[in-house]
Amino acid sequence: MFESIRKHSKIVMVMLFLLIIPSFVLFGVDGYRRSMEHSAAVATVDGQDVTQGEWDAAHRANVERLRAQMPNLDSRMLETPQARYSTLERLVRERVLRAAAEKGHVLPSDARLARVLHDDPVIASMRGADGRLDMAQYREALARQGMTPELYESRVRSELALRQVLEAVPGTSFATAAETRLAFDPFYERRNIQVANFNPKDFLSKVSLADADLQRYYQDHLAQFRVPEQADVEYLVLDLDSVKRGITVSEQDLQTYYAQNQERLASQEERRASHILIAVPKDAPKAERDKAHALAEQLLEQVRKAPASFADVARKNSQDPGSAPSGGDLGYFARGAMVKPFADAAFAMKKGEISDLVESDFGYHIILLEDIKSAKQKSFAEVRGELESELRQQQAQARFAEAAETFTNAVYEQADSLQPAADKLKLTLRTAKDVLRTPAPGATGALANARLLEALFSPDAIEKKRNTEAIEIGPNQLAAARIARYSPAQTPTLDAVRDRVRTLATEQRAAELARQEGQARLAAWKAAPASASMPAAITVSRSDPQQQPPLVVSAVMRLPAANLPAFAGVDLAADGYAVVRLNKVEARTPPTGEEDQRDRARVAQSWGAAEAAAYYELLKKQMKVQIKADKPAPVAAG
Structure with a gap:
């Protein structure tokens, strides 16, 4: 074979040329590289x-979902390496559980699927007064998400199967009394202590610093005084509100919209009724239902003979705890607020009538119709403001895509100024001073978006002061910015920050003196406990720290209780030093039966979660899971 290739090497080269070169002509070297990266396996x-492309798509979907749920969420949190890696871990978890479900032939029943779909609040909102699902509305809602009912139900069934893989594990967990005591007794244990605090503020007057001390502190803490790069910026935001401001709705459009929505705008008919309920479950034995029916018949006969006694009979006999004390009064309600048999009967009655027995899933009802509020058609004047707002919103939604394209082109084509884009779309050109490369704590709006700031502080934007591209900062929100003035990062001279250096160096030295004093007292009191002069005793526990710092409570709880009194020193850093004396340990009061059951349930739940996590790790080993992407370091606290 190789001999044949050598003999026909020119032909082979030509074939390779014809196969390979067109791919570079069509897609380019960079496109070829991106294609390879897109299909590279990350797990x-x-x-x-699991390819890089699948990971990217899953992360984009996750970001969009979170932005839709929490529009004010700090966008920086969504684009960190840690957030992206978390998406990959979830994607791997989904693949592991799906493989386990397929191998274990886990398939949710039709009944469970129907129950989940029935309990879905979004689907429930599409049900009419008779409880039937509006299939046209259901299909339309799913179509907006690119799905059919069959595809959606298949997806829900798949998600239930994944959930079922792990559901059985925590369901078998339980906690013994001994395990519960071991977990909770230390948490509720109380300790009688005294705390002597050595506050740096009390030592400030004892601190004297020479110029050499200031120079040394400044040199040791240069990063503390470094001023980060910052810029004064201009920026534009295009959102639905800005598009809406340019929309004028004509009176004719409002009148037409009113005519098209009269039925929706009309108030619903409401009825006020009282009832007497003889409760019996729908699946109760026949004898039990017959007995309830007979009692209801007797009460019906009684109130028909004396309609004025209805409230008194309801108070004495109705088995509806919510309405019986008020004589069965249910107040005003619309048709959809009641179960269908009850609503059908109530909305077919005349004012003052008493119904025949009405059977529902709750039992047998006797209904007295007290009053009727007819449906009222709202006038155009009453709803004009509401209609105008709705129409403006709809038109803004329709025009946003066109405005977004105009905005994107304008900030790109005239890259040295945002004013032309502002004039074209009637946007307000905003300014901000001392903007940093990373969003300021608590920042909101466009300048809280990490992607926009990253573009703003790119080399091209800094050096040439060009506009950034139009960047999506939220649903139906675009922004672009440019630097008006840029200051690189710099470290000021000692003379420029001398007062601040003196303050910080003095505080540091005062904290050192407080620590030294505390350590000396600790040594003396350990040697002679009777000589300890300390504040009044307090009782603390892990659940009730009595406003003591966590470091103090932790030190107290770690002290051995065998030989009391016991002492411990706690370094509180900039807050000084604390010396703690442990006088007495008070065991937890034995829990009551209800409290004990609650504690056992919590321990069992924790065990269940741990066992489910362990089972998932076992599944990962069985599925030979390998995550090839490097795991980023965790973000440091603070």
């Missing part, structure tokens, strides 16, 4: 690759 589950 393997059960022999199947």
Whole structure:
């Protein structure tokens, strides 16, 4: 074979040229590289690759979902390496559970699927007064998400199957009394202590610093005084509100919209009724239902003979705890607020009538119709403001895509100024001073978006003061910015920050003196406990720290209780030093039966979660999971 290739090497080269070169002509070297990166495996589950493209798509979907749920969420949190890696871990978890479900033939029943769909609040909002699902509305809602009912129900069934893989594990967990005591007794244990605090503020007057001390502190803490790069910026934001401001709704459009929505705008008919309920479950034995029916018949006969006694009979006999004390009064309600048999009967009655027995899932009802509020058609004047707001919103939604394209082109084509884009779209050109490369704590709006700031502080934007591209900062929100003035990062001279250096160096030295004094007292009191002069005793526990710092409570709880009194020193850093004396340990009061059951349930739940996590780790080993992407370091606290 190789001999044949050598003999026909020119032909082979030509074939390779014809096969390879067009791909570079069509897609380019960079496109070829991106294609390879897109299909690169970042993880393997059960022999199947998870590609970079799948990871990117999953993360984009996750970001969009979170932005839709929490529009004010800090966008920086969504684009960190840690957030992206978390998406990959969830993607791997989904693949592991799906493989386990397929191998274990886990398939949710039709009944469970129907129950989940029935309990879905979004689907419930599409049900009419008779409880039937509006299929046209259901299909339309799913179509907006690119799904059919069959595809959506298949997806829900798949998610239930994944959930079922792990559901059985925590369901078998339980906690013994001994395990519960071991977990909770230390948490509720109380300790009688005295705390002597050595506050740096009390030592400030004892601190004297020479110029050499200031120079040394300044040199040791240069990073503390470094001024980060910052810029004065201009920026534009295009959102639905800005598009809406340019929309004028004509009176004719409002009149037409009113005519098209009269039925929706009309208030619903409401009825006020009282009832007497003889409760009996729908699946109760026949004898029990017959007995309830007979009692209801007797009460019906009684109130028909004396309608004025209805409230008194309801108070004495109705088995509806919510309405019986008020004589069965249910107040005003619309048709959809009641179960169908009850609503059908109540809305077919005349004012003052008493119904025949009405059977529902709750039992047998006797209904007295007290009053009727007819449906009222709202006048155009009453709803004009509401209609105008709705129409402006709809038109803004429709025009946003066109405005977004105009905005994107304008900030790109005239890259040295944002004013032309502002004039074209009637936007307000905003300014901000001393903007940093990373969003300021608590920042909101466009300048809280990490992607916009990253573009703003790119080399091209800094050096040439060009506009950034139009960047999506939220649903239906675009922004662009440019630097008006830039200051690079710099470290000021000692003379420029001398007062601040003196303050910080003095505080540091005062904290050192407080620590030294505390350590000396600790040594003396340990040697002679009777000589300890300390504040009044307090009783603390892990659940009730009595406003003591966590470091103090932790030190107290770690002290051995065998030989009391016991002492401990706690370094509180800039807050000084504390010396703690442990006088007495008070065991937890034995829990009551209800409290004990609650504690056992919490321990069992924790055990269940731990066992489910362990089972998932076992599944990962069985599926030979390998995550090839490097795990980023955790973000440091604070």
